[in-house]
Amino acid sequence: MNRLLSLAIMFLMVSNLMAQEPEAQNRPNRPRARRSMVPTPSYPATADADGNHVNAHGGCIIAYNGEWLWYGEARPRFGFTSEGVSLYTAPIGTQPISASDSLAATPLDLKWKYRGLVLTVVDEAGSPIERGCIIERPKVLYNERTRQFVMLFHSELKGRGYEAAQTGFATSESPYGPFRLHHVQRPNPGRWPADFSDEDIKRAKALNPSDYPEWWTPTWRTAVEQGLLLAKDFESGQMSRDMTVYVDDDGTAWHIYSSEENLTLQAAELTPDYLGYTGRYYRIAPGGQNEAPCLLKHGDTYWLICSGCTGWTPNEARMFSAKSIQGPWTQHPSPMQGPGAKRTFEAQGTWIWTQPSPTADSPTLYFMADVWMPRSLALSRHLCLSITFEGDLPVIRK
Secondary structure (H helix, E strand, O other), rough: HHHHHHHHHHHHHHHHHHOHHHHOOOOOOOOOHHHHHOOOOOOOOOEOOOOEOOHHHHHHHEEEEEEEEEEEEEEOOOOOOOEEEEEEEEEOOOOOOOOOOOOOOOOOOOOOOOEEEEEEOOOOOOOEEEEEEEEEEEEEEEOOOOHHHHEEEEEEOOOOOOOEEEEEEEEEEOOOOOOEEEEEEEEOOOOOOOOOOHHHHHHHHHOHHHHHHOOOOOHHHHHHHHHHHHHOOOOOEEEEEEEEEOOOOOOHHHHHHHEEOEEEEEEEEEEOOOOOOOEEEEEEEEOOOEEEEEEEEEEOEEEEEEEEEEOOOOOOOOEEEOOOOOOEEEEEOOOOEOHHHHHHHHHHEEEEEEEOOOOOOOOEEEEEEOOOOOOHHHEEEEEEEEEEEOOOOOEEOO
């Protein structure tokens, strides 16, 4: 009798598990796009053409040869490591299609075709992309000079958490991959910011981390602003975590990333082949503790939208403007408006998606963001909101 009871209990447990996780049989990097998984009714899954949730996070959407190319982090169902970088494509010019009569279509609701992993982790011990590593924020540029697609990403080594804080570079002859790792590095070793004066350099060199054992004090923060952490990493290169890329009107490519223990953003000029740094870089909002940068240009003004540093928890967006990427940058209130704006609608930015407008001189801009689900990063939701300008300031509403 006890055996029968035990078997019955086991049967019920298995049945319940299967009812809760019917999509578990799917490939780990292609979770089913089930509306029942939605964290709130406002955030449905984004389905590809096969009905699977788009597993491309922290990435970018670029246009090439009549297609939209959506690159992003391929995350596992469980855990915080990476499977590589995935690619989805959709024809340019198609209209968004709502997946439900009760849910309005968003710009992301296109017929995305899954193209697979264009950059994959490897089983080679010691490789920067060894299985168990972390690959975040992949961004892809097409280099007209070399006719190569160049991918930059935030690279963390297996088993070392977020200690490495490096940038990975990978290349491909085709937008569909495979991308091959070129190298990883920290930006600009042995270089001071381009706008640092001799006095700034002298002052930064005199700062010693051991003199500031307690963080977050006013004196410590002043030291950070003056270059305490910048000087600490001078020889090895600057930390590089959350990041974006931007090609300016003159063709110069820039890498904008969270540095100095995520306390200061830096904008570094890339070499003409996009595979290294020229040595010229600038600090943005020293000590401001900003990450997840998204850069756009409207008229003659650059706008930088980013987040605070609260891990996977959403926070209020920050915004800065400048007449040049080199700065100086001025802070403004968050561009988010309406209910939920104080927490960026539960999301964190990743990219400014630019679409040509058939009726206006300027393109249509969208703020792309991830609604992180740390219990299952693969199922994190995607948010795509229009950017409008009111009184010369960007405004984003949900």
